[in-house]
Amino acid sequence: MVLADNEHEVRLWSHNPSQVNEINLEHKNHKYLPNIELPENIVGYSSLSETMEEIKIVILAVPTKAIREVVGQIKELEPKNPLIIVHVSKGIEPDTLLRISEMIKEELPEAYLDDIVVLSGPSHAEEVSLRHPTTVSVTSENMKAAEEIQDLFINQHFRVYTNPDVIGVEIGGALKNIIALAAGITDGLGYGDNAKAALMTRGLAEIARLGTKMGANPLTFSGLTGIGDLIVTCTSVHSRNWRAGNLLGKGQSLQEVLDNMGMVVEGVRTTKAAYQLANKYEVKMPITEALYDVLFNGIEPKDAVDRLMARVKTHEMEDLAIALGERGFEG
Missing domain, CATH: 3.40.50.720 (NAD(P)-binding Rossmann-like Domain)
Structure with missing residues (x-):
């Protein structure tokens, strides 16, 4: 049009x-x-x-x-x-x-x-x-x-x-679907805005960590194809990935969700690929790993969220420092 x-x-x-x-x-x-x-x-x-x-x-x-x-x-x-x-x-x-x-x-x-x-x-x-x-x-x-x-x-x-x-634009567009699935799950579980804000923020850190390791410019992930696409896909009822995650959070099985959607849910396939990429590049992606377990290993969504919250404490700025360091930035 x-x-x-x-x-x-x-x-x-x-x-x-x-x-x-x-x-x-x-x-x-x-x-x-x-x-x-x-x-x-x-x-x-x-x-x-x-x-x-x-x-x-x-x-x-x-x-x-x-x-x-x-x-x-x-x-x-x-x-x-x-x-x-x-x-x-x-x-x-x-x-x-x-x-x-x-x-x-x-x-x-x-x-x-x-x-x-x-x-x-x-x-x-x-x-x-x-x-x-x-x-x-x-x-x-x-x-x-x-x-x-x-x-x-x-x-x-x-x-x-x-x-x-090119790498950053494609990686940002693909991986935001994973975070949108997870955001839908937290909404389906009734966890509210605090949980979704945290998920989106930490999800963007995962995307930038992997993308930078693959050769992307970290600044791309603060742009339209990074945080911009992430916001709209995690918060809109138009998002197929959010709707699919929402149904998973409400108790439907993955097969039931895919049957009911009647449309392609790219985040399911991309979760498998991102999980494999995380292993290949030795990048920590706990949200992706948790979603992989929900989709492919039969872990209950609530249990996956509980496991994420119980992770070992870490420093928030560590991810940004890693991403910038990969591109030759210092300080």
């Missing part, structure tokens, strides 16, 4: 023909954006090959687990001109521990790929579709490509910043 408002021709590919017909005939998407009128210059397609004809820029907006499959389908089309791929997904692949931009690079030969740009930040679709003020960041290894995408998207409702820190 942002691109359509900027008077671009937008082709929206879907594997669901009925959804395509609804978009083209009614200019609606009742399942995901009820009561929203879609601009007429958004045209739905069922055929990926037709969607891709003479296209230079692809916005990849699919769940992390579908990235390889969809990029593989693009590769099979053998694009005539190298593509700029803009991904807006937020996750890390378990086991390979690759960020999404790294997954795209693995799947798409260089001959078909011009640049990869990451667009991330606090941006619930429900609010963007209402043209409420929204601000995000774009990043790329090629900042000229990031600036091109900045120009493509920016308007009076949708402000876009550039940020050269």
Whole structure:
């Protein structure tokens, strides 16, 4: 909708023909954006090959687990001109521990790929579709490509910043979903604002600790794709990860939650990947470890919270010092 408002021709590919017909005939998407009128210059397609004809820029907006499959389908089309791929997904692949931009690079030969740009930040679709003020960041290894995408998207409702820190932007966007799941659990348990404030603050410390160890700039985590995305995902009823955690806190099993949601909950998959990354980089991530135990080891949410509160005492500023030290800052 942002691109359509900027008077671009937008082709929206879907594997669901009925959804395509609804978009083209009614200019609606009742399942995901009820009561929203879609601009007429958004045209739905069922055929990926037709969607891709003479296209230079692809916005990849699919769940992390579908990235390889969809990029593989693009590769099979053998694009005539190298593509700029803009991904807006937020996750890390378990086991390979690759960020999404790294997954795209693995799947798409260089001959078909011009640049990869990451667009991330606090941006619930429900609010963007209402043209409420929204601000995000774009990043790329090629900042000229990031600036091109900045120009493509920016308007009076949708402000876009550039940020050269690809690792930090992707890690912040992915790991905040873990903390949002945990925040939902504390709300489901009825623990209130004190607990959630502590969880978000200490969660951001974990994100910065791991991200910095992986090569990110610690300052990124105080920006839109760090604390900004963390706030909106941990506090909004629009957040799928918060809603899933809330149901877990109220006693539902993980399978029950996933069945009831009917939508992808990226934080579940990312928790496994972050747990593996913490072990790989030898980074302390107690909230992530506690959530991993709830999701995959059958630990009761209340018991996990009790264990977090009973941890050995430590110094709050230690995390910041570690993060800054990793980047060569002193003092």
